[in-house]
Amino acid sequence: MAMAKDRKAQKPVERQADAETRLHDDHHQSVRLWLRMLACTNRIENVVRRNLQAKFATTLPRFDLMAQLERAPRGLKMSELSQRMMVTGGNVTGITDGLEKEGLVMREVDATDRRVFHVKLSAEGQRQFRRMAAEHEQWVIEMFEGISERRKNQLVELLGELKRHIL
Amino acid sequence: MAMAKDRKAQKPVERQADAETRLHDDHHQSVRLWLRMLACTNRIENVVRRNLQAKFATTLPRFDLMAQLERAPRGLKMSELSQRMMVTGGNVTGITDGLEKEGLVMREVDATDRRVFHVKLSAEGQRQFRRMAAEHEQWVIEMFEGISERRKNQLVELLGELKRHIL
DNA sequence: AAATATTAATTGACACCTGAAGTACTTGGC
């Protein structure tokens, strides 16, 4: 992706000795960081997606939704799912429809607010998710197994800070 | 080998729910790392996508394809685009169709092999891409601007190693 | 040269995802 040629800073930046140089380098630095992160994510995501398809005939979004529900035995509202999965509401509706049709999740009406649904894993959904989750963990571990424990810790820490910063 | 939980007793502040919320305490560190990376990537991607839509009425895949072409003035084959964008060939066909219809790219036939196309940016495509790329760079820089230079360097380095390992 | 295999790109079926518009319900001010 990306990268325009050098671009003069448009922000009022102090003209210290090497300010411009540092800013200039920073441009390339951030974009490079972003592209590299994106490349890593895409590769891992592709592997997980292909494995889910090949071994469980399911998809990443379905797995993701079920993973959210597994942590919330009392169920989650559609809006909560939407927020946690970082996707739009309309999307959650579609994925939930599919899973419900297959009997893996169910919508339960709220006692006091008839607009909201509480989505839960069915017994079958729980069984299936647990089988998938165990394998999923192995896939991820294998992909990261060339990286030392120490570096993984560094990455977790640095990405944690990044995550906090970008809100 | 268990991970250090960062459940700081300090802050009763509710954590923003996201992909990482699916974590159990006993999940492997690699899974934690993966989900955190995914969360960061998703957030940044969402910002870029929304900006591209709002300011240029275009999309991330289109931008991505044009970015690849801008770096290859002699053009790229469909298969090369597919490989560099890390998506399937069928997908590239669709995106290229759209851009071609809008006159931003063109397919040129190969002199010796009539199966291949060389996709190039049109003059208009170049103009438009350069405008977008400049802004895109700013968006990325702004999102990363809370992170120190040193940490960005560390991230670039660590992600580079990760990228090499997962092939 | 003819038959076969390989390669580049496209197509079609299906799932995902967004943004905007629509429906049903609840809430808060009067």
Place this chain on the structure above:
DNA sequence: GCCAAGTACTTCAGGTGTCAATTAATATTT
């Protein structure tokens, strides 16, 4: 009580993405 504003979810159109099957051209084998 009424009604406007807000909330929870769904629907719809359009672009993105996969895989598998197909078409067309080139390479290889015989």
